[in-house]
Amino acid sequence: MVKIRIVAAKNGPNLVEIDGKVKTALCRCGASKNKPYCDGSHAKIGFEAEEAVAFEFEA
Numbered sequence: 578m579v580k581i582r583i584v585a586a587k588n589g590p591n592l593v594e595i596d597g598k599v600k601t602a603l604c605r606c607g608a609s610k611n612k613p614y615c616d617g618s619h620a621k622i623g624f625e626a627e628e629a630v631a632f633e634f635e636a
């Protein structure tokens with residue numbers, strides 16, 4: 578059984594987690610120069626957003 582979660586990090590990217598380990602970070606601020614991946618630009622532009630679990634399931 579594998580647990581998959583997509584978590585919107587506070588003031589940061591959408592984190593794709595598999596069994597509790599972050600596998601990739603996807604940009605949700607729109608400023609990344611390496612879309613769809615987060616390149617840390619959210620910190621430079623002062624992106625603000627709440628943390629939330631967007632998606633979670635076990636397969």
Ligand code: FES
Pocket residue numbers: 589590591603604605606607608609614615616617618619620
């Ligand atoms: S969320 Fe990190 S660069 Fe957009």
